[in-house]
Amino acid sequence: MFGSNLDVALTAARTEGTRVLWRAFHESITLIVISSEEGASDFTLSRLLDNVFSVMVLVLGLEELANIRNVERLKKDLRACYKLIDSFLMPGERTGDLTHCVECVLVPCSTILQVPHRLLTFQLLPGLDICLLCGPSPSLEAVETELVPQFWKPLLEPLRACARPPSVPLHPGVLAYLLINHEQKRSLSAVLPRGVQAEGPALPLGSCASVLRAFYALVVSHYFPCDGSPVPPLELPLGGGSHSAQHCYVVSAGYKAYAAQAPPHQLFLLLAPEVPTFALRPLATHILQYLVGDAAF
């Protein structure tokens, strides 16, 4: 990058409505992201760069990227990453890219996976895949035709029930939620379909997820500093000293959002504008209690 010979590293720039972020990885690869999305922040873009580089490492290996021997060849090899990178550019309803936590569904019991060399994914149901990390054997075919049906077929029905997001009875005002367990690096999130009783201006379903993501980025970069956040300190974290932020909310014309933290959990809620502001806190406390306690997340 220019400036590096003067010992100056350019990290970000902004124009009206557009942000640019630079990041050099292992002094061999520089990634640049330009975004004019509304909800984009330095936090989200920084995470995006992390993810994109991780994708490259996943596909090509760090060794290949840190010591580039043949640039033309590398370019060719990188094509294999494109699809994966695209999925980060179009995150949809998922939040794992942002929170760097494993996204979970609420299941009564969980299984522990063994250590791995291959990543295999199988779609069980639309929207529900299993990811297997396994060693050199057994073969893909064997897993697909024998092991997967053997283990998962009996569970297909309960899984079908889990796959539908509104598996949790929540207040009708809740549009979307995201619950993170920082100890276990797990997260639970869903965008809930709105009931018919909704009135007035409402966010389209698709933008609920992006609004929640933007809210998450705002809160995490400003108020709930979490360990290992990759973001360079572009904005000052708040509440220094013995003052620590516990809850946080935002009210806008089209939605309300509330964040609560009770270590190790963080809950982010997106609510309909009709929900009274003074009720946000008890509601969030209640939902957090329900999800953590009763639903045993």
Place this chain on the structure above:
Amino acid sequence: MEKPPGRAESDGSSCSSSFSDDLEPEWLDSVQKNGELFYLELSEDEEEALIQDRSEAHAVNHVRFRENEAEIIQEGSRKERKYEPRLKKFTKILKKKSLLPKPSGKKGNTGCNGHSSGPTSILKHQSTQKMGVTVQQKYKDVCVYVNPKRLSYTSGGREHLRLLETLVGIVHQSSWSTRRAEKQGQDKSIKGISEEKLVVHGLVPGSSAMKTGQILIGDALIAVNDVDVNSENIERVLSCIPDPMQVKLTFETSVFEPEGTSQQKYKQAQSSMNNLVKLLWGEDNTDLQLAIQGVPHIVMYLTLKLDSETSKDEQEILYQYPISEASQKLKSVRGIFLTLCDILENVTGAHIISSSLFLSGKVVQVVYWKESDKLLVVGLPAESVPLSQLRNMIVDVVRTLKFMYHSLDSAFCQVENVSRLDHFFNLFFQRAIQPVRLNSNTSPSAHHYDTYSALLLDSLPGVCWLTLPQEVKMEIDTALSDLEAADFAELSEDYFDMRRLYMILGSCLFYKGYLIANHLPKEDLIDIALYGRHYCLLPLAAEQRIGQLVIWREVFPHHHMQQCEASSATGYREPEARYFLLIVGLRHFMLCVLLEAGGCTSKAIGNPGPDCIYVDQVKATILQLEGIDSNIEERLDSPSVPLLSCADWFLPASRDRLDSFSNPPILSKLQNTSKTATSPTSMRTLFGDYSLRTRKLSPSRIGGASDSGCEEPEESGGLNPHATQDQVTKKKHTLPNPFNLGNLKKNLSEKNTELYNAVKLTSGPENTLFHYLSLETMQGIFITPTHKEVAHLSGSLHPQLIKNFHRCCLSIRSIFQQTIMKEKKKREGIGSSSLPSKANSDLDLVREHGILFECSPDNWTDQKKPPPTMTYWVVGRLFLHPKPQEFYVCFHDSVTEVAVELAFKLSFGLAI
């Protein structure tokens, strides 16, 4: 102890000539060639009523400050000023008609002889000497390094006393002291006009004389290398120095030994005002400079249009400040700024706003302002100023510079402005990097107002407003209106059938930095406030320091200029006029007046200087209002109108202490109120389905049951955080129902309601309000508890809380600013067609933002028990209609507040 050169005026105390009869105003000498004036004189002795007690001699530090001291020194030798201020013509007329003996004696202006004082000195030493001071003459030798080789570019001895100035760096103005001597007949140092003693009137910044630190203003140079010198032979003597060498200068120095302890007092006062005042005087303040030297910061004005043929090094830099090592690095990467500006505009089609760099271990934020083919760049480390704030700051800088110089080009591209801008940006960076050091560090409330408070309050588009009792306000308004009518009786131009020189557009009055009356349109007020902010005038007036402040300059108010350009639509045309700003400060008062010339008044020609009549009338207005300062002080001393609580009172552990304490006045008041005002609680379950089993608890946490209140939170402060939250939620039954407020008010007697509204902002039986800030952009003002009010509520937790509140406000405000920006865009219709997400763009506008904080005392020693905790909200609320209004409040979380309600209570309660 050796004094820095600029301090010399403290020794050179002299009697204040400002109010003696039949003297030209002492600021007259300081008027610059272009008519501008920045004259600041400090009153040293805060106890003595300088103004009323004119007959006595007082120690006054006379300081003349020029915005462009460096320039003066060059200019001073070129030409005498040609213009003769019209006021002088005017006073001549008056004199002829022998109309001048004035009732108060303050308006007496002897027509001076139209002498244009060659503005040579930086800080002039008053040659008159103070009564009651013993003067001793002493001699001292100072060695100075001189280098005649460096003079090659100057015109040498073309001008009188040129070498003394250019070679040694001593400024001596012969005509000036001669004139003084003639007038006052006191200057004993005058031997004769031809053989005048070489009194040091000023030192050239950066010169060898300045660097020694031993030459004081007021000293008289009597010998060079043991050769006696006077004004007659000095040039000859100095011209004999062939090569760079050390020369011994012998000075006769006057040592004043003031009677009493005023010296000591001065020292004390000095330590508190040192930094700010030193900066304002434009002194070489190495202490302050050193402190920020290592901090990378820069301002540059770059041109994007490069002349490729005459490619010179650094030709794209039109202006740059400062020149230090840390900023050198930022300067060297200006190519990045230019390239980014160009690339991003090509890629995104919009101007670059900011960028972040990583430079020697620090994140440095750089903000840009692009106008035509020029680029203004300001860089500061992120740890000093958050990015959102820096963006506000560059906007303010641009606005102020345009207010002062009409356009950025005229500000930056004229050589004579360079030193003025250096001074401007010196103040700017000092304010940005170490605001606390600039403000007085002696005041007890200082620790409440740290960097973030300064950053926040400095960036608000408004002035801090002090609410006053109605009758006081009336009195002030009447006085200002009288002034604005400009009916100066026999002093007015009408009396002589002359066309008026100026029309007074409006005025605004500050007291101790608080705005107490404003008769200006909002835009003009903001312009003036920004000017005052950049020159640190408001904090200056907050302490009793101003002996006399007179500022005069031509200004270009944003509002009037804009209308000039685009007026055809409305049919109304702003007159093609010129505008002048006159600021007069006396003690704690500062009155700013905006004058118009050329509309219905006569056209201003050339660069008119301040007009004595107008200055005196403004001064008289302040003097007329002197009496009310006791009322204002009373207001400042009384507790805040919406009562505030101290955060420490809400800690469970401190309650015991509090009880044993004799009741603090505010708390006892608070308890009284909670008795008189019936509890506005309404039992209301939250969300029937989801609320927990609501359980009735004692609604009072402080007022009623301070003893029982101790136990509960300690129980709940256990290890399980959910339990705490649970408990807190259960307490929510004291929730006020906004819809039942009507009933509540009916129940209360009218008097009680009034009392209730007057003193308490929060709902619930207790006063849970910690701090507030209300910004009314309609009036261009904001309201916040005064420093004194905050200082009343001392404690260990409270200062931290206020600090955190201000930090949060900064962050909340940056979100609100995005909303305001989007709203503006929407109204302008930009991008309405291109954006597919147009539908939700207005759903996205954030109106309210709140954060709940938990805190515990720092010094918790008891290891068995967890520290007690206290939780509080910081909530910001934005109203877009009819005019943007912002409201920030900080309150204890025992009562759920409806921010809208609080905001309305506050803004309606405070009858502005």
